[in-house]
Amino acid sequence: MKKLFTLILAASAMLSAGAQKATSANPVSNDPAAKKILDAVSAKFKTYKSPLAMFTYKIENAQGKALSTKKGVVSMKGSKYKVTIPGMEIFSDGRTSWNLDKSANEVTIKDVDANAGELSPQKLFTNFYDKDFLYKLNGEKKEAGKTLQEIELTPTNKNRPYHKVYVWIDKATKTFYSARILEKSGNRYSYTVNTFKSTAALSDAEFTFNKAKYPGVEVVDLR
Numbered sequence: 407m408k409k410l411f412t413l414i415l416a417a418s419a420m421l422s423a424g425a426q427k428a429t430s431a432n433p434v435s436n437d438p439a440a441k442k443i444l445d446a447v448s449a450k451f452k453t454y455k456s457p458l459a460m461f462t463y464k465i466e467n468a469q470g471k472a473l474s475t476k477k478g479v480v481s482m483k484g485s486k487y488k489v490t491i492p493g494m495e496i497f498s499d500g501r502t503s504w505n506l507d508k509s510a511n512e513v514t515i516k517d518v519d520a521n522a523g524e525l526s527p528q529k530l531f532t533n534f535y536d537k538d539f540l541y542k543l544n545g546e547k548k549e550a551g552k553t554l555q556e557i558e559l560t561p562t563n564k565n566r567p568y569h570k571v572y573v574w575i576d577k578a579t580k581t582f583y584s585a586r587i588l589e590k591s592g593n594r595y596s597y598t599v600n601t602f603k604s605t606a607a608l609s610d611a612e613f614t615f616n617k618a619k620y621p622g623v624e625v626v627d628l629r
Contacts, residue, residue, distance in 0.1 A: 437542035440557045444535050444573075446580045456483040458606035459599050463491065468592030481606060486613035497615045502629070504615035512624045513615060538562055539571070546577065553577040554584075567591070 451457070458481040465474040478491035485500030497504040498518060505514040535541050539559040547554050554574040561568065570588040575581070584598040617623060 436540055440541045440543040441535075443543065443555055443557065443575055443580075444541070447575055447582060450580050451582075454604040456481070456606050456608045458482075458603045458608070460601045462598045462600060464596045464598075466594040466596070468594075470594075477600070481608055481612065483608050483610070483613065486610065488613050497613055499610070499613050502614075506615065506620070506623070510624070511620070511622060512626060513617075513620070514626045514628060515615075516628045535559060544572075547574075549574075549583075552583065 458479065460477065460479050463476045463478055464472060466472055476491050478489060480487065480489045485498075487496075487498050489496040493508050495504075495506040495508070497506070501518055503516050503518050505516075507513070539561055541557055541559045544556040544558050547556060553576075555577050557573045557575065559571040559573065561571075568587050568589045572586040572588075574583045574585070576583045581602065582599060584596060586594060586596040588594055617625070
């Protein structure tokens with residue numbers, strides 16, 4: 407479950423600040439066309455007040471065989487977020503995060519430390535790309551009645567556990583559609599947005615773990 411928790415935030419934790427920025431010894435050569443698309447997606451997302459997305463999360467092995475498919479929901483409000491997938495809920499009020507493993511009836515509490523690279527799902531939709539990646543536009547494809555623009559990202563930090571990230575953008579709406587992460591181990595992880603609301607009715611209490619709602623839960627406080 408800890409592995410799943412890491413991966414469910416992959417587009418933010420993997421696509422995170424904390425990797426080295428390129429220097430003269432590691433020159434950047436990015437595709438202006440890809441940057442224009444990503445900048446438009448980032449700018450549009452920043453106008454949303456309380457977005458909510460329903461997504462499909464899929465794990466494949468190196469041969470492309472599906473190992474696991476799950477559906478989940480991620481909601482955001484300012485720096486707050488909540489991720490719900492079968493068997494797990496992740497809460498964060500921007501200062502503290504709670505990782506609830508329902509199968510173990512255990513919640514792990516940690517301080518949020520952006521400087522350590524522990525970032526929120528908001529990074530999936532904003533300008534993560536300028537910090538840690540070389541990127542290029544590969545072209546377009548049709549899927550689910552949409553025209554999708556494929557952008558290939560290569561991490562500048564070669565110590566990352568993944569070597570490629572592919573992001574697909576809905577050309578018409580300038581919104582994120584899906585991402586695929588290729589690990590050096592051969593495993594592949596993909597996230598596809600099924601439905602998206604730019605403004606959902608979300609109270610601040612939804613982003614904080616309430617122990618009273620989970621009788622008998624074991625608390626592991628790592629703060």
